[in-house]
Amino acid sequence: MTDSVGFEPFDFRKPSGLPEAVDQRLLFWQRGLASLAPERWSQHMTTAVTMEHAARETMMMVEARRQLPDAGIGCRIDLGADALPTLIVFARPLLLALVGQVLGENLTQLPADRPLTTIEHTVSELLFEELAHAIGEAWPEQSPLDCCINGFDDKPQRSRMYPLGERVLLTRFDLNSAFGSQPVHWLSSQDQLIALLGQADDVGTPVAPPTDGPLQARAAEIPVQVIVRLGSAELHVSDLADLQVGDVILLDQKIDEPLEAHV
Template identity: 25%
Template sequence: MSNNISIDQPVIEPADFDKPRRPKQVLFKMLNQWLAETAARVTESWMSVCTHRIQLGAQSIEIVGDESARKSLPEEGYAIAISIGPEESTGFLCVEKTQLWMLLADLLDLNPDALPHDRSPTQTERSMLEILIEMYVSGLAAAWPGRGDLTCRFEELIERPHRKRISTAHSTWIKGTQTVTSRFGISEIFWLFPNSPIEEIVEDSVDSGTSSGSFTAGSLVHITEQIPFVVTVELGELSLSMTEITDLNIGDILLLDQSVHQPLSARIQGQNKWKGRPVRRGHQLAFQVSEVVSTPARSDILPLGQTD
């Protein structure tokens, strides 16, 4: 008696030496940047309309298989269908039902105890939720780390996607997880974007900025424009002796050299760039620019030690 054992042969894709695939590190670097920038942009957008503080944060990027993608669809939640890229590939932003009610509560300043978790949103409530969804999709498009915005469009809000036969005809998916911190606590939402179309967009984005392995002038300008700079807004200065410093305690007031009628200065790397005044945006302190400080031309800069 013989036992027949069937072993599936691995599928070996032919190598394309004319267009080799870039290392996965390039893909993950851009995806992580996209996830983080989307969180920052959506936080700013949602805070402009919500009555309570809400903040999104980037948590993780991973590549999952089709079966894992299907199982991760929320059973009692929603899948927000989004068309992505020039080929309009469909991806999903997945949220639990309670998370949508929390967003609606922060949008309308509702009492948390009055949230109707046991029913679906009415048409009016769905319309209001779609305002926040459109804001998210706009932030997703603008946050794309490649050249220009990525085409993204909100398609539909799908209730209980786990029970519906949503097409996931892709072998692998990009699962990007973000945290949502609000007055209700910390929860998670996540992307399910088809891997192959996104990887092709990344390839095209990287290839458009390089030529024969070297950067073009345009790509260098683009990279330079993405370099972050720390902007410091100075409230004022004062001098204290060591005794005064050690004696400082909670409730003590420090008198600064800045008059309340004088504009504040905003600096980059120690150089004055703008003058303005402090303002408030939602729950955050902000700085409104009232004057741009002109930078002296190179001919106006004297060598060290030289005077007029």
């Protein structure tokens, strides 16, 4: 077998990320959301909160569900004319605390986890409505994006909004309040967001037209060697001497495990 020293392993089980242009637009959008959401909430709350874009990762839906809080509440927010579904997830104690701020409660710490009352659920709808408006206003185009809430999920860890094998984007925002910093998650389909953001106008500094087209075309023709390890087997020298055409050698690679490739 060809020596693989010097090649960098690539894990084909890990989903690939976003195109650079889409990634920049999404970051611009989400940072705008982090700024606008607290502004809209401040109309209803007795104390101020801030929000920061913390992290974003591409993963399969089955893995994303494990990242969501055990005691959480999700709100489906549909984006655009095609009503692309996304899910905003709060830990329930955090949502109870925010609702308490709207109701004028004097809380000094996060409340214990419990189901929301009818009035608390109504107030939480108001907060999610404001969040949906902030998502639309932060949209990186001249006109805001139509966004609307479309139901709640009290078990987001079991959500089947997307197939378990679909690539999704899980974005984490840090919500800072009198109760410290708490995570808020935004779950969305990667392919649907790529399609949606691909329609948006460019933001930020205009990029000069590329001048290295011929060079890129030549680079695209350069062959790339991919070495795939099919497995291994131990044979005695005497076994090698007895090998004949048509003999079968069993490798140690299981059929239900992915192959290791080197590029």
